[in-house]
Amino acid sequence: MPRIEESALPGVGVRYEFKTDDGRRIGVVHHRTGRRELFVCEPDDTDAAVVNMSLSDEESHALSEALGGSTVVANLANLQQQVEGLAIDWLSIAPGSPYAGKTIADARIRTRSGVSVVAVLRSGETFPSPDPGFAIEPGDTLVVVGTPDGIKQTQEILRTG
Amino acid sequence: MDESALFLIELGAVILALGVMARLAGRLGISPIPLYLLAGLALGEGGVFPVITSEGFIEFGAELGVIFLLLMLGLEYSARELVQGVRSVASVGLADFLLNFTPGFVAGIVLDLGLVPAVFFGGVTYVSSTGIVAKLLEDLGWSGNRETPVVLSILVFEDLAMAVLLPILGVLALGSSVSSAVLTVGLAVVVIVGFIGLVSRGGDRLGRLVFHHSDEVSLLSLFGLTLVVAGLAEGVNISAAVGAFLVGIGVSGDSVDRARSLLTPMRDLFAAVFFVFFGLQTDPGDIPEVAVAAITLAIVTGLTKVLVGWWAASRAGVGRQGRLRAGILLVARGEFSIVIAGLAVSVAGGSQLKPLAATYVLIMAIAGPIAAKVADARRKHVILV
Numbered sequence: 001m002p003r004i005e006e007s008a009l010p011g012v013g014v015r016y017e018f019k020t021d022d023g024r025r026i027g028v029v030h031h032r033t034g035r036r037e038l039f040v041c042e043p044d045d046t047d048a049a050v051v052n053m054s055l056s057d058e059e060s061h062a063l064s065e066a067l068g069g070s071t072v073v074a075n076l077a078n079l080q081q082q083v084e085g086l087a088i089d090w091l092s093i094a095p096g097s098p099y100a101g102k103t104i105a106d107a108r109i110r111t112r113s114g115v116s117v118v119a120v121l122r123s124g125e126t127f128p129s130p131d132p133g134f135a136i137e138p139g140d141t142l143v144v145v146g147t148p149d150g151i152k153q154t155q156e157i158l159r160t161g
Numbered sequence: 162m163d164e165s166a167l168f169l170i171e172l173g174a175v176i177l178a179l180g181v182m183a184r185l186a187g188r189l190g191i192s193p194i195p196l197y198l199l200a201g202l203a204l205g206e207g208g209v210f211p212v213i214t215s216e217g218f219i220e221f222g223a224e225l226g227v228i229f230l231l232l233m234l235g236l237e238y239s240a241r242e243l244v245q246g247v248r249s250v251a252s253v254g255l256a257d258f259l260l261n262f263t264p265g266f267v268a269g270i271v272l273d274l275g276l277v278p279a280v281f282f283g284g285v286t287y288v289s290s291t292g293i294v295a296k297l298l299e300d301l302g303w304s305g306n307r308e309t310p311v312v313l314s315i316l317v318f319e320d321l322a323m324a325v326l327l328p329i330l331g332v333l334a335l336g337s338s339v340s341s342a343v344l345t346v347g348l349a350v351v352v353i354v355g356f357i358g359l360v361s362r363g364g365d366r367l368g369r370l371v372f373h374h375s376d377e378v379s380l381l382s383l384f385g386l387t388l389v390v391a392g393l394a395e396g397v398n399i400s401a402a403v404g405a406f407l408v409g410i411g412v413s414g415d416s417v418d419r420a421r422s423l424l425t426p427m428r429d430l431f432a433a434v435f436f437v438f439f440g441l442q443t444d445p446g447d448i449p450e451v452a453v454a455a456i457t458l459a460i461v462t463g464l465t466k467v468l469v470g471w472w473a474a475s476r477a478g479v480g481r482q483g484r485l486r487a488g489i490l491l492v493a494r495g496e497f498s499i500v501i502a503g504l505a506v507s508v509a510g511g512s513q514l515k516p517l518a519a520t521y522v523l524i525m526a527i528a529g530p531i532a533a534k535v536a537d538a539r540r541k542h543v544i545l546v
Binding site for chain 1: 242243302303313314418479480
């Protein structure tokens with residue numbers, strides 16, 4: 001994950017920014033009024049923002065929702081509290097797992113245990129709602145939702161096949 | 162017509178005129194400050210429509226205007242931001258002071274304003290306009306630019322320097338002896354530093370004390386407290402403005418948003434009255450003879466600000482374009498230059514200080530934003546929702 005730099009803007013608010021792989025600066029200014037300002041810089045002049053966009057509280061949430069990532073997981077944690085009998089767990093893939101290098105479909109997790117894989121966490125990155133063709137790698141963490149028994153079963157499947 | 166009817170009509174007409182000016186400023190996309198000054202010039206002594214009966218009230222309103230301006234300035238910053246801001250730009254801030262105070266001071270001496278008014282005028286050319294810069298950042302979408310934190314830190318430094326400068330100027334204005342002057346300034350520094358130190362540790366005690374779920378209670382408590390502290394500060398010659406500034410610093414955390422929304426309408430009204438009052442006191446007939454000096458000074462102190470911004474931004478590793486933007490942002494002078502010039506009224510007497518300061522601020526408050534907009538005229542998409 002890129003390192004997010006934080007800088008104080010006295011009298012204005014706080015700014016969070018990072019550099020993308022193609023060398024552009026992108027970030028958000030949190031105004032003290034609660035308004036967020038999204039800005040994007042161009043690769044040839046990273047000092048100046050070329051796109052500025054103001055977002056309200058709700059719009060910021062909508063955008064982060066659309067971008068996916070950790071909010072999906074956070075929402076699931078909420079969901080778990082609301083629905084009785086539903087469990088959520090984080091299962092890591094050991095190097096010796098028979099499904100390391102195979103796809104989610106290969107493991108037939110849903111068919112065998114009724115559990116859904118809702119996200120895959122890989123070296124700090126989140127892949128929300130992975131396709132059945134998503135290849136699992138050793139070291140990945142699967143975020144799964146299902147019954148507590150189903151999750152135990154899934155753990156077994158991932159370990160021994 | 163009896164006096165009170167005339168008073169109401171006259172005061173109403175003045176405030177209506179200010180409303181027209183504010184609308185015009187919005188239409189032109191400039192700061193309303195120069196337009197308020199122009200309105201004052203037109204309505205004052207030697208103007209086209211001199212205001213007589215309501216001048217006493219306007220003078221009182223102007224005093225409140227300074228208090229509100231400084232109170233709101235204090236609200237902009239928390240004590241921690243002040244300490245961090247000043248630490249991070251100490252050397253730049255000092256260079257800023259030397260480069261921008263000196264031209265005003267020298268001009269004051271050359272124009273034979275007298276030593277004390279010359280010091281005041283140094284203050285006028287020193288402080289950039291926090292209000293105009295904040296508006297420019299917003300309008301041009303420069304908040305995300307890399308040089309912006311540096312520029313804002315310089316403004317923090319200036320504002321704090323002003324809190325130290327105002328008591329010094331106040332003592333100079335009184336013409337008191339050197340020993341009592343040193344005493345007052347020492348007291349001021351102890352009070353300011355001690356207060357900021359206390360507040361940065363103590364959390365939002367003041368906010369909890371003053372604020373209540375009713376807006377009415379909060380407004381009356383905060384306003385009353387501010388006036389009392391301002392009065393006490395004035396009583397020991399630290400200047401009412403500094404007292405109000407300290408109250409603003411003291412309110413922090415969640416209370417700040419409440420305070421800001423309660424006070425902004427009052428600030429807008431009384432600050433406008435303050436600017437018009439400064440214009441009222443200035444005879445437009447005096448302006449032609451100071452025009453050349455004001456323009457020369459505008460060019461010199463415009464360049465010195467660009468230099469300061471350039472240097473500060475280059476220290477932060479910003480490229481050439483960004484350095485230029487940082488410098489240009491700092492060019493605008495506005496509300497606090499007028500606050501300082503307004504304090505000088507008692508020492509300046511009939512000298513050229515007022516017309517010079519009014520003309521200078523008129524130029525800088527208009528030229529600063531225009532320069533920034535020219536620098537911004539490049540390929541850019543601004544989407545403001």
